[in-house]
Amino acid sequence: MFDMVSRRGFVSLSAVAAAGLGLAGCSGNKEPESAGSDAGSAKASSKKAVGLQVFAANSLEKALPEVQKLYTEQTGTTFADTQFKASGDLVEQMRAGAAVDVLITASKGTMDDAEAAELVDADTREDMFVNDLVIIRAEGSDTKVEAIADVANLDGKIAVGDAKTVPAGKYANQALASVGLYTGTEGDDGEYAPELADKVALADKVGTAAAYVSTGDCVAGFVYSSDIFRYDGIEEAFVCPEDSHKPIVYPGAVAESSEHADEAKAFIDFCLTNKKAQKIWAKYGFELSA
Secondary structure: OOOHHHOOOOEEEEEEOHHHHHHHHHHHHHHHHHHHHHHHHHHHHHHHHHHOEEEEHHHHHHHHHHHHHHHHHHHEEOOOEEEOHHHHHHHHHHHHOOOOOOOEEOHHHHHHHHHHHOOOOOOHHHEHHHHHEEEEEEOOOOOOOOOOHHHOOOOOEEEEEEEOOOOOHHHHHHHHHHOEEEOOOOOOOOOOOOHHHHHEEOOOOOOHHHHHHHHOOOOEEEEEEOOOHHHOOEEEEEEOOOHHOOEEEEEEEEEEEOHHHHHHHHHHHHHHHHHHHHHHHHOOOOOOOO
C-alpha cells in the first residue's frame, strides 16, 4: 500500500542531513497515513459499490436481513431493497425484466419455472433450506386440530395461500388431498371438497395467512413452521406429516441477468457454510438442506 504513495517533495542532501532525514521521516509518516487511509476507503468503497439485489420467498423476511447484515459486516458487499413476496410473483417480476442477482424460492417447482424460462443460472442452483408445513391457531385459542382432516369440522374460515403463486398454499392443498379434501395431487390442479370449499380464505402470501389467523378472521391456517418464529399472535396446532405433501425445499440460484454473478454465488455459499449465518437460520426455524 505504501509503495503506491507518490512523494511530492524532494529531500536534498545538505549539511543538515540529520534534520533533513528527520523531516523526511516526518513527511513519510504523515503522507502515507493519509494516502493509506484514502486507499483503505477506496478499497471499502469498491466493496460497497457491489449492491446485490435479492428476490426471496416471503417466509425469509425475518431471517435473511440478519444474514445480509452479517455478510456486509464481513465482506463490505451491500444489498439493495430485498424483495420478499410469494415465490411465483417474484418469478413473474423477473419475466417482466426486473434486475435481480439472487433468487430464493420456497419450492422446487417455482425454481424449476425460473430455470425453464432461463431466468437463473442452473449451474449455480443450490437446495438451501427445508421446512415443515403446520396448521396454526391464534395464540391462546382452544381450537383443536389432531389431524389434517379436522380442519373441515372447525367452526370458521381456514387460511390457505393461493396455490397459483404461494408455495405454502400448494403444499397445504397437497396435504388436504392426502385426506380427500382436495382433488388434485399437485396442489394447484384441483378443487376443494364440498365440506371445505366455503371455509377456505385464500391468502396472497404466507404472511397474510398468518395474519388472518392472528386477527381472528380465520380459526386456523396453513403456514411453515418457520412462520411461528416470525409472526406474533399465532401458535402451532398440528404438524402435517411429511408424507402428506412434497418435501418443502428452498432453492437458491444466481439470476442470469446478474451483473455481479461471482458475488451473488459467494453470498449463496456464505448462507450455507458460515457458522454464524447457520445460527440465524436455526433461530427462525430453518434447517439447512442435507
